[in-house]
Amino acid sequence: MNNKNLYLPEMATINEVIEETANIMTFRVILNNPDAMENFSFEPGQVGQLSSFGTGEATFVINSPPTRKEYLQFSVMRAGEVTSKLHSLKPGDQVGVRAPLGNYFPYEDMKGKDILFIGGGIGMAPLRTLLLYMLDNRKDYGKITLLYGARSPVDMAFNYEVSSWLERDDLETHLTIDAEFEGWPHTVGLIPNVLLDIAPSPENCVAVTCGPPIMIKFTLQALEKLGFTDEQIVTTLEKRMKCGVGLCGRCNIGTSYVCMDGPVFTYAQLKELPNEL
């Protein structure tokens, strides 16, 4: 047993706020305790509980890569009370951070393989962590392909980075939006359809995907059609969480707690679990 208080957050200060889209904001926070910041370590895909005291906590993936340690980054889509409150915060405001929580992408196992990222909307946030990590360790991985879709250009988060991704020759980037939009130079179409068009080879490849449930459902079908096996598909889940440490009882799928055993699962693992997403 250890004596760490599971519920007491590290106090942190918002260093920078980036308005990604109309309803997504990115917060870069720094822990107030310099030692804690210095010693903070996490793996790509792990999540954290971000709290505004007085309103509550919510779970977000830490989407800065572990290789860049000057701040912790969380991208927050406004949906409920906590996210609305977070959206009202400004640099200098105080938040609480309980992190890292959960498991992470098996990036070690992915070494030497081709990687296919498929992100939809805010689902790009967890992928970004892994993508940046891999770009920072580029030589360890094979061909990296990114398919990133959003409803429209204005719903596309991380715009400022996407342009630099497009320019890289060690990364194949495909952008798509759901419907025609004036001045949009990239693909138009739903992610699963675009994926079938790009038709990446499943040979020695791992697909990493995250997005809204409906997109995931059809993307999985598309990947199967392309010949990806269940073990080759990795996704990360979201559930309502309170404690983040496997106690409060709401994020379980059968015996698995998304906060502890997840949020990263292979499709093969998911299929083993009861169907309760």
Place this chain on the structure above:
Amino acid sequence: MKIGVFVCHCGSNIEATVDTAAVAAASREFPDVVFATDTMYTCSEPGQDEIVAAIKEHNLGGVVVASCTPRMHEQTFRRTVERAGLNRYLFEMANIREHVSWIGKDRESNTNKSVDLVRMATEKLMRNRPLYSKKFDINKRVLVIGGGVAGIQAALDCADGGLEVVMVEKAPTIGGKMAKLDKTFPTVDCSSCILGPRMVDVAQHPNITLYAYSEIEEINGYVGNFEIKVKKKATYVDWDSCTGCGICMEKCPSKKATDTFNEGIGKTTAINIPFPQAIPKKAKIDPDFCTKIQKGKCGVCAKLCPSGCINYEMQDEFVTEKVGAIVTATGFDLFDWSIYGEYGAGRYPDVITSLQYERMLSASGPTGGHIKRPSDGKEPKNVVFIQCVGSRDKSVGRPYCSGFCCMYTAKQAILTKDHLPDSQSYVFYMDIRAIGKLYDEFTRRAMEEYDTKYIRGRVSMIYPQGDRLLVRGADTLMGAQVEVDADLVVLAVGAEAAAGAGELAEKLRISYDSYGFYMEGHPKLKPVETNTAGVYLAGACQGPKDIPSSVGQGSAAAAKVLGLFSKDQLESDPQVSVVDIKRCIGCGKCIQTCPFGAIKEMEFRGMAKADVIETICQGCGICTSTCPQGAVQLQHFTDNQILSEVNALCRF
């Protein structure tokens, strides 16, 4: 949210009994307050500039001003914060002048109370959200309800201003009460000579569509986009082909129909045109008196009508008109004086109303302009006028002054002398109210030049004596009883709200006072507006008025409509209710209680949900306090905002 607090001295108005610096200092301890100061005159230009500067310097997300009542300066400061780039709703006021400094002298209590009010304002402000108006297209047509002089004026002004006008008049002709008058005060010029041409203008104006003998059945929609269902009552005459030649009226054998236009003085035919100058000049059948309709026999008019427009089977018809604004000019009705037993309660034929007398005086009236006693057709010698019949009388529930009776009585006394130089007029009055240009001079003329005997006092009894009437009353100036032998008694009957005013108000969703007169938006500053956007008032429907005032209001209402329509789009007030679709269970209680019909049921993923029509919602919040789960929330006055105010004040 970073909040700035500005505590105003208002010169010494606040500072004298509130320690504003202490209030500012206390405010600095509140959550989210990052800046607080006290200023001499916050509403002054330097004061406002200070707010703008502070917003920029401290990156404020919201502002609280503690000063006077928000009813005074909320708009001012909203513009100020907007100038600094904040949404206008990220602003709150704490009223520390009218509600604090001006009503108490204890500086300690006042300061403490001011701190509370600022705390409350900041707690609410923390929960304010930026709100944005929505723009919507408007239909630049206007509905004028009522074709009296006020309605005519409004319609013509609007039509001349280029608007399409729909006029709905419930009587078969427009003209209203004024059309029944013989002469008008104080100029004693011929009423129909001045009104007639205007009525013709209405008929002929290309921009005006007239529905006479029609009523408003239903009103839906909201400012800019009303939908009106008009009931065209059956006339049994095809008005499209009727030329108004009058042959039917000449030959109609049924001559006992009530002559409404002539106030029941005399009878008319079952098929009739109300009067020669009627607009539209079309015949209509009074079915109660038509032998063909009642008994299936006769049919004379149908046989004789040169254009074959008689149709005994005609039914009420409904048409729908779309308009963007409504001018209500439904006028007034006369008080039913039969309640007064002392005046004979209607038993004496020679006691008549002023309007009946007016018809008698009119050359186009039933007596051809001859004053005759209804009882025997003789010319009267002594004519007694009794004022304030159904005015200024609490006992009959009419405590208000009808405003115009003093003047028309004077006019009628003058006209009586003109018609019957040998006659003698007496006027029983309470006070003479002759406020208006040339009005007092006019009543004096009646007394001095026309020898009308004015007796200050009330009539206690009228009873017949032979073929005359004995009018007994008090002369309070003399302190004596007086008795006058009268040949004819004319009652200056007061005005009351038009019949059906209440029902129409419900349809218009406007409020009315306990007498049925419509409520203006503000008794001084919004005399023709109502509290329902896009609905305006003209004439006596708002309260008793004489012709010049009615005409003035008609024009004023038209100006308001033209002003409203000067833009192509309107902005909705964003302080409206919003339904949280996830929480709504579709029980419909909000729909049931909304006074404006602003909530409709809609379907969302197969479930019934409430849906607020932003443009109709007036922001009262009844729905919010009705919804048990709080799924519908009035923006800017949400449950959480009010609860936060309660919590700010009651902290255990």
Place this chain on the structure above:
Amino acid sequence: MELVKYLKSADLKSWLQELARENRVFAPRNEGDSVIFAPFDPEQEIAIVHPATLPPKKTVFPQSEKLVDFTYSKDPENLSRIMIDGKEVLPEGTAVVFGGRPCDVRGFTMFDRVYLAEKSTDIYYQARRENTTFITLACEKPETTCFCHWVDSGPTDATGSDVLATVVDGGYVLEALSDKGSKLLTSTLLENGESRKDEARKAHEKAAELLQDAPDLSGAPKKVLQVFDTMEFWEEAAAKCLSCGACAYLCPSCYCFNITDETIGMKGTRIRSWDNCMSAQFTMEASGHNPRPTKAHRLRNRVGHKFSYYPDIHDGVISCCGCGRCIKSCPVGTDIREIVLQAIEYEPAVGEEQADEQ
């Protein structure tokens, strides 16, 4: 450690009063028509005739407790600089709970496996658990709703308890079961109980005899999971459920909770409060998506957790102690025993199984 004492019924209150000098002592008492655990009050009767309406769960896991007190403060020089200070609010002091039943106290062992686990120890729970001593009262006769013996327990099972008290003629036999328990049995009011031990044994045997045969639930974990996708089964099982939370709140082994914040001005608290998996809000996500949208889904999780998931993770231990409160106090008489037995006996309709495999 084998320490047996005897306490005269007449001395019970005095003894508890002695214990109350150094501990917070909880004992069951009548409140209205219910029996609840409340701070011991010598003025009030101790209600131990039949099991309490509510288990003593709150003595270790309060209905609602403070986790963190936080205070905002401002830099007086620069009001925009707002600092926040969060302080953990750990429970202090020791407690004694008298009069819980074996099932009640065994419930805490269900908590222990989760809350005291190596990788995530809940120090709030730990602080209370370690500082609370349980004097458990052995059951004499079962109620219709009792089924402790179905779930590997029994009317005298002392798992999780520190002292087992057995009613004998004229008083109680108190058997220490732990060091904590032994330490409690030092009062001069207590006599040596060795001589009365047999009486206690007999009482235990008699209680066991009154129990009817228990079905075998060893297959439950697998069987409950097998019907997971058979929504019809769960819909029928949950049809009469009102989706209130009485079952969870009355359950000695239900440990789910919620965390919410409350503030007044510059101060606030982060609170942990009981929550229940039958509430629609429990898993409702901010987006409006709910992985357990109907009471059937929620009942499936409730039964699944107790009879399948928990035993799967924790060496086959069913997370139910058979106290029967969820049955007895359910407003509509939902019987979890019946649901589990039905799941065990459930035979998929012909063709269904094959369809599943495809």
Place this chain on the structure above:
Amino acid sequence: MPVLKGKELRIVGFLCNWCSYGGADTAGVGRFNQPTDLRIIRVPCSGRIDPLFVVKALMNGADGVLVSGCHPRDCHYAEGNFYARRRLEIMQRFLPVLGYEAERFEYTWVSASEGQRWQQVVASFTDQIHKLGPAPKIIGPQAADTLNQMAAAL
């Protein structure tokens, strides 16, 4: 801080924007002196006032609650005060069963021009609350007093 000990009791007012808030303004403009206990919350219409706000205020420590709206038939929104009248009347009659004197809560109508009436209402309501004394407190520093009082009564 909210109330001045010994001097004031805590009285919360809910006033509709159009009539009563204006009436209170008019009283201010007329310099009609009033007791300082009352704090006013402005709402658009008396129909917006959920009677539960009244109970919430009392339970949070208010000693009295006063609601004022437009006179019947004068409602800016035509019907708000008619609904309010029924709902507030019910709540006023309900309060005694909870253990609050019905007199701790009153509702009334004051128009924007009735400054004098407002002064009268405030003075007499404040007096009424002072006669009743502080309301029982469920939580907070004074809760202990309440509990002692309860214990004595039971």
Place this chain on the structure above:
Amino acid sequence: MKFQEELKDSIRKALPDLDVVLGWCGSFDPLHATPHFIRREEDIDKLEISPLSVHNLATYLPGLRGKKVGIVVKGCDSRSVVELLQENLINREDITIFGFPCTGVVDQAKIKKALGHAGNVRTCDISDSAIVIQTEDKAHSLTLTQMLADKCRTCRYPDAIISDYFVGDKIGEPAPLETDYAALEAFESLSVPERFGYWLKELDRCIRCYACRSACPLCVCRDHCAAESRDPHWLSQENNVRDKVMFQVIHAYHMAGRCTECGECQRACPVDIPVLMLKQKMNREIRDIFQYEAGVDPEATPPLLSFNMEEENITEKEW
């Protein structure tokens, strides 16, 4: 009961057109009944109507909206059905109502009190006058009328107010309008601090399971109750009696003019808190002011959702 077979026949006749029929059947012991969902022909045999049929099945109707539902109702239950119809929470054409003459149902709390720690219940025989309960060690004979629920003692609607099928003979004319609020009146005669203290004491043991709400047939908010909501944020999750009392006030006020006093809130309470009294208080005031009684007329409008320009029974304060 005599008409039970007749009722089963009616249900058998109607079942082919219905998705489910709600009735009662035996429960975990012979002393209890439980709601019974009849979906198939063979379920009909299990149906039992007796003084143990305490549950108000109307509670399930809003949740079954869209389905064809049959429901067996006691007189009091039928008032809830009427109220649900009145508020458009269910569709009349989807509901088939089976009524029977109800002679009263028991109050399990009274039985529990009378039995003490009974242990295992073996049998339970109910005659017109007595309940005989056989436990492991003895037979308890209880007088039926003494065990009846309070609402049955003052019942004015023993026969269903509306029904599509009615079995048995109607009991007949309702008793006079005056409902017996004796207990409430006695409570009201206590001093102010006594009343205040009563609720603090009683509600202190509330565990916030909200069974009172969930069992209430007219708590229509269901999953969106203000109790757990943060927007609006009426209540905190702190374990303080203030919020527990406040919740009961919210419930009582939201039920004002709608509550039929079926008593399910109080029956459902696992810790026996007398929460019905608050609703009775509301109801009595509603009756006094508006001469209104909920759940009698499907066409009526609840009094708080309507108004009169002149309120006859509201006397406003003179200042």
